Each structure stands twice: as structure tokens, then as C-alpha cells.
Amino acid sequence: MPADPSMTGKLRKFLALSGAEQRVLLAAAALLPLFRAGLRVFGFARLRAWIERAPAGAGKSPSLDELCALGALVNAAAHHTLGPANCLTRSLYLVWRLRREGIDCQLRIGVRLNDGVLDGHAWVECAGVPINDRRDVGADFSAFDAPLPPGRFSAP
Structure with a gap:
């Protein structure tokens, strides 16, 4: 049976990554x-509270390009993992990973009205710059100005 060309292409892309990039991709997947x-299981508020217990800041100081590359790897892993990994899942994972490394970052959540339907979107910013989305994502979504309090979205 011949190999699936799309699988061999994906394998080639994976093998072309550095060892560190491969580890990031596999861990994210x-x-x-x-x-x-x-x-x-736990809901947004409890999961976010757990993530935010990790220390932030005073750790590594990677460049913005390195942070964006990490965001791109997490996004790529989301396309090759079990079940859907939406923007909120990807962003929560990325915040958790960065905070574990002592890198200060913020989870941003924004909304927009699209043909009468309210859409929500999540992304991660470091020093005010989106690292797992387009740089101008804030132009499409109105982000909440302040971090949302952990209990904001819990059911009564």
C-alpha cells in the first residue's frame, strides 16, 4: 500500500524542525x-485560576519572534491532535506553558458582532503583542480592557 502523500509531507515538515521545536509540537499535541x-470538566474560571497560580515574570526573556514561533507551533499542534482545540484551549495552554517558564503574558478575550452573531475569540499577548494570532487581531475583536476576574463566567 503506498504512503499517503499528505502524511509523508507532514512527516517531512516535522523532521525539518529542530529538536526543540519537535518537543514543543509533541508536548502541545x-x-x-x-x-x-x-x-x-472544571470550566473556564477554575482552569484559569489554576493556570494563574504558576509564577509569572522574572524568567526567560525570549524575543518576540521566538514567542511568535512558539505560538505558531502550538497552533500547528492543535490541527494534529485528538479532538478540536479552539482558540481558548490553545491560548490557555500557551499561557500555562509560558508562565511555567517565568514569561509574563496575558490571556486576551475579545468579541465582535458578525452578521448579528456575537463571536468570541481568545489569544495571548506578551508586552501587548499577540503571539498566537495575527498582530492586528485586536482590530477585529474588541478585547476586554482588564483581565477578566476568574468568577466572571461561572454559572450561578
């Missing part, structure tokens, strides 16, 4: 389903 399950 393994952990994103757990973050998705965590959202379903």
Missing part, C-alpha cells in the same frame, strides 16, 4: 486534549 477536557 499531547497536552491540548487535556486542556480541552479541563475546560469541559
Whole structure:
């Protein structure tokens, strides 16, 4: 049976990555389903509170390009993992990963009205710059000005 050309192309792309990039991709692919399950089981508020207990700042100081590359790897892993990993799942995972490394970052959540339907979107910013989305994502979505309090979206 001949190999699936799309699979061999994906394998070639994976093997072309550095060892560190491969580890990031594999870790994200393994952990994103757990973050998705965590959202379903514990809800946004509890999962976010757990993530924010990790220390932030005073750690590494990677460049913005390195942070954007990390965001791109997490997004790529989301396309090759079990179950869907939406923007909130990807962003929560990325914040958790960065905070574990002592990198200060913010989870941003925004909304827009699209043909009468309210759309929500999440992304991660470091020093005010989106690292897992387009640089101008804030032009499409009105982000909440302040971090949302953990209990904001909990059910009564």
C-alpha cells in the first residue's frame, strides 16, 4: 500500500524542525486534549485560576519572534491532535506553558458582532503583542480592557 502523500509531507515538515521545536509540537499535541477536557470538566474560571497560580515574570526573556514561533507551533499542534482545540484551549495552554517558564503574558478575550452573531475569540499577548494570532487581531475583536476576574463566567 503506498504512503499517503499528505502524511509523508507532514512527516517531512516535522523532521525539518529542530529538536526543540519537535518537543514543543509533541508536548502541545499531547497536552491540548487535556486542556480541552479541563475546560469541559472544571470550566473556564477554575482552569484559569489554576493556570494563574504558576509564577509569572522574572524568567526567560525570549524575543518576540521566538514567542511568535512558539505560538505558531502550538497552533500547528492543535490541527494534529485528538479532538478540536479552539482558540481558548490553545491560548490557555500557551499561557500555562509560558508562565511555567517565568514569561509574563496575558490571556486576551475579545468579541465582535458578525452578521448579528456575537463571536468570541481568545489569544495571548506578551508586552501587548499577540503571539498566537495575527498582530492586528485586536482590530477585529474588541478585547476586554482588564483581565477578566476568574468568577466572571461561572454559572450561578
